[in-house]
Amino acid sequence: MSQEMPGSAAIAARAGSGGTHADAAAGQAPSDQPARQGDAFENLLHEDRRFPPSEEFAARAVVTGADYAEADADRPAFWARQARELLTWDQDFTQALDWSTPPFAKWFVGGKVNAAYNALDRHVENGLGDRVAIYFEGEPGDTRTYTYAQLTDEVKKAANAFESLGVAKGDRVAVYLPMIPEAVITLLACARIGAVHSVVFGGFSADALRSRIEDAEAKLVVTADGTYRRGKPSALKPAVDDALARDGHTVRNVIVVKRNGQGVDWHEGRDHWWEDTVGAASTQHTAVGHDSEHPLFILYTSGTTGKPKGILHTTGGYLTQTAYTHRAVFDLHPETDVYWCTADVGWVTGHSYVTYAPLINGATQVMYEGTPDSPHQGRWWEIIEKYKVSILYTAPTAIRTFMKWGKDIPAKYDLASIRVLGSVGEPINPEAWMWYREVIGGNNAPIVDTWWQTETGAQMIAPLPGVTATKPGSAQTPLPGIAVDVVDEQGQSVPNGSGGYLVIREPWPAMLRGIWGDPQRFKDTYWSRFENMYFAGDGAKKDDDGDIWLLGRVDDVMNISGHRLSTTEIESALVSHPAVAEAAVVGAADTTTGQAIVAFVILRGDAVDTGDATVQELRNHVGHEIGPIAKPKTILIVPELPKTRSGKIMRRLLKDVAEGRDVGDATTLADNTVMQQIAASLKK
Numbered sequence: 001m002s003q004e005m006p007g008s009a010a011i012a013a014r015a016g017s018g019g020t021h022a023d024a025a026a027g028q029a030p031s032d033q034p035a036r037q038g039d040a041f042e043n044l045l046h047e048d049r050r051f052p053p054s055e056e057f058a059a060r061a062v063v064t065g066a067d068y069a070e071a072d073a074d075r076p077a078f079w080a081r082q083a084r085e086l087l088t089w090d091q092d093f094t095q096a097l098d099w100s101t102p103p104f105a106k107w108f109v110g111g112k113v114n115a116a117y118n119a120l121d122r123h124v125e126n127g128l129g130d131r132v133a134i135y136f137e138g139e140p141g142d143t144r145t146y147t148y149a150q151l152t153d154e155v156k157k158a159a160n161a162f163e164s165l166g167v168a169k170g171d172r173v174a175v176y177l178p179m180i181p182e183a184v185i186t187l188l189a190c191a192r193i194g195a196v197h198s199v200v201f202g203g204f205s206a207d208a209l210r211s212r213i214e215d216a217e218a219k220l221v222v223t224a225d226g227t228y229r230r231g232k233p234s235a236l237k238p239a240v241d242d243a244l245a246r247d248g249h250t251v252r253n254v255i256v257v258k259r260n261g262q263g264v265d266w267h268e269g270r271d272h273w274w275e276d277t278v279g280a281a282s283t284q285h286t287a288v289g290h291d292s293e294h295p296l297f298i299l300y301t302s303g304t305t306g307k308p309k310g311i312l313h314t315t316g317g318y319l320t321q322t323a324y325t326h327r328a329v330f331d332l333h334p335e336t337d338v339y340w341c342t343a344d345v346g347w348v349t350g351h352s353y354v355t356y357a358p359l360i361n362g363a364t365q366v367m368y369e370g371t372p373d374s375p376h377q378g379r380w381w382e383i384i385e386k387y388k389v390s391i392l393y394t395a396p397t398a399i400r401t402f403m404k405w406g407k408d409i410p411a412k413y414d415l416a417s418i419r420v421l422g423s424v425g426e427p428i429n430p431e432a433w434m435w436y437r438e439v440i441g442g443n444n445a446p447i448v449d450t451w452w453q454t455e456t457g458a459q460m461i462a463p464l465p466g467v468t469a470t471k472p473g474s475a476q477t478p479l480p481g482i483a484v485d486v487v488d489e490q491g492q493s494v495p496n497g498s499g500g501y502l503v504i505r506e507p508w509p510a511m512l513r514g515i516w517g518d519p520q521r522f523k524d525t526y527w528s529r530f531e532n533m534y535f536a537g538d539g540a541k542k543d544d545d546g547d548i549w550l551l552g553r554v555d556d557v558m559n560i561s562g563h564r565l566s567t568t569e570i571e572s573a574l575v576s577h578p579a580v581a582e583a584a585v586v587g588a589a590d591t592t593t594g595q596a597i598v599a600f601v602i603l604r605g606d607a608v609d610t611g612d613a614t615v616q617e618l619r620n621h622v623g624h625e626i627g628p629i630a631k632p633k634t635i636l637i638v639p640e641l642p643k644t645r646s647g648k649i650m651r652r653l654l655k656d657v658a659e660g661r662d663v664g665d666a667t668t669l670a671d672n673t674v675m676q677q678i679a680a681s682l683k684k
């Protein structure tokens, strides 16, 4: 794994669209330095703009700064209080944290708790059955509303249906669904019966789905005939059929939601329509408490090698930290707020901040199936106006896309309901932050930039909107009860004003409990780089105030529109094509998607380079192997790749080429004419 210090590329990515600070909020002293790539880094360390919460906001905030002091005094005790206040336990726990065998943590030892009961039944028992849990907005414009009472019934039916198909506690269920309520219902039904869900994002291909189904040894697959994308039906079921076509998997049944009404191939005995199984099941189902450390889900994510890692999360700690952070970071007032997280359920944000935390906290949320430009570029703002969304949680890549479309579009809608804005998935550049605040937040909604990962399960670094004076572009402060630091190569904490590696020094409740089936890889990936610290894989800086700025990945993981993809995974897909001899992939800074995939490919001697046709063919091949999101934006056919004497590809140099810079130090190359050969072939 390459562990270069965050270099100029990461910093250039932070500079984003390279806009100036001159358009800062009225009344704020703008920095007079334009954020050019070269000096962006200086700007990062001298961000003078501060946006403290208004007095009214601070006075009504659900948490205060007192949480920091309480957690600092006794971290496990702080989390134990949250666990008892936010969740209803079937059996109380006897110990907050067992860290006797690091890196394997146990939280809330001896406790028993049911995630679905906490998300659903208890709200109904508490008289909130008529509160809306989900406002669903389909891409074609169809809508559905579920109250807590209705959602509880649906989840009980699904739990009964899954059990009737032989799914028992501990069994794995693969989920390949679009962003429709059945996704949330399926996840909660699994959690209810103690089955472990493994969601595969609908944008992944049949091959990617197959490897995940096989790794987790799933017994049941829940899917849909398809969904809608930009006004057109798009299929899902064929990928499931394809994934299950070969023998050697453990899947016995497939449940199919009818969503877009397109015809599907049917495998009699294996396939069941959702409406015939779940639809016909009883609404009587009693939830029992599962052990606090019972596995809740597996979610595959890209690592530094080709094989995705099955990140394992368990129940009690995960629910506690997701619920606490959702309440504290978004200042959730469940009786009045309408919350909308735009993430797909295929990613961790769609698990923690769509499926679990909002429902545990009794919130009302919006769920939208489609893309932001269907049928027009104002769709999101129309949805916010319609449902009076008060908390919006989305990704910088979306914000930058809206910036490109122009502020006239959101200006046509009434966005006055918005009072908190969240950002997640990648660094948000100060220009995008300011645009988000001014154009969407009416210049007064606090922005919470939340840093976390699939592995951390829940938010780790973020401002508290009623407490923190926010700063454009910085995630700022570890949340109460979270011990984050930035360290140098030797693992020493760096002083303010310096950069290094982001680490987590103490166990946290929602931490991953391992990699499915591979404890050694868990230790090697996260716990071997620094002694007694979790290595996150991100570069970071502490500014002069000690606030944390995230600088992007320091390993071979790319971040495309906030989606994690590994360079190695895409390289493997490319070399599996018969025409390809070798491939190297880099993430190049991109003003909209954060990073864009650029592939350098050497063709085999006997392969004919047909120019654009070859490039198109290779892009489609990657789409087929991994999924459309992994298709390289650019593929460059080159005669050679730059390698060190030990044979390691020097991606740093390829990144220079991909980002249009002069190539940096190439003296360690085995053949120092390679970069000239590449440059010459690109000119052709």
Ligand code: WTA
Pocket: 301, 347, 348, 349, 423, 424, 425, 426, 427, 428, 449, 450, 451, 452, 453, 454, 455, 475, 536, 537, 538, 550, 551, 552, 553, 559, 562, 563, 564
């Ligand atoms: C990046 C998504 C900067 C980071 C929740 C991390 C961020 C990776 C932020 C995890 C943020 C996420 N600022 N970078 N606010 N949030 N990242 O597992 O590089 O899909 O390591 O989890 O996204 O991506 P993942």
